[in-house]
Amino acid sequence: MPFPLVPTWRAEDVNGIPADFLREQGIQLVMLDFDNTLVPYTTDVPTAEVKSWLGGLKQAGFIVCIVSNSHNSRVPEFCKKYALDCITHARKPFTKGIRQCLARYDIAPRQAILVGDQIYTDTLGGNCAGVRTVLVRSIHNHTVWLKLRHIAEKPFIYAARKRRISYEES
Ligand SMILES: [Mg+2]
Incomplete structure (x- = not known):
């Protein structure tokens, strides 16, 4: 495992992570942090760009699941509204929630990625679970x-x- 506090990749935001790039990396499952990765803490409404990125991933056949430490009902409400799966109370950087997500879809860690904005929860948790990580x-x-x-x-x-x-893009 590389140094666990360094992400595999970086991107400015989720739109900097093209579906074609993920496919080339052999990714099948995209795990997403919620707060400050998809939407700021202060709203539940994603930008048009984030909505279109999420739609593009699903259309391209990726499994998309939000894996959030949140205890707040706004995460499941968001997921219901945008037809996404979610795991809350994930307790990142512990790996339980991430492993639960892998088990739910029967996906090996190397075929999954965790996208998040925090080094000490998302990057650390993902790296420790053996999945590749993108820091936004x-x-x-x-x-x-x-x-x-x-x-x-x-x-x-x-x-x-x-x-x-x-x-x-080719
Ligand atoms: Mg976050």
Whole structure:
């Protein structure tokens, strides 16, 4: 396993992760963090770009499941509205929720990816579970705590500076 706090790849946001790139990597299951990855904490409404990216993944045949630490009903409500599966109370960086998701679809870790905005939960949890990880930029760090956490993440974001997904559509 590579150093567990360094993501496999980086992207500016989920739209920087093309379905064709995931297919070439042998990915079948896309696990998604929710807060600050798909929507900010302050709204439940995704942008048109995020909606279209999610729709594109499903249309391309990927299994898409939100794996969130949230205890909040807004995650299952979002999933119901946009026809997505979800696992809440995932307790990342512990791997239980991630492993539960892999088991639900009978997918090997190498065929799955976890996309999230936090090094100490998403990247660490995904790497420890043996799945590849994509770190996206947090949509909006609206509290002092989130801003401080981001500062603590900076060495690892820097370590992954050359891992940005660059993919030319063929
Ligand atoms: Mg998050």
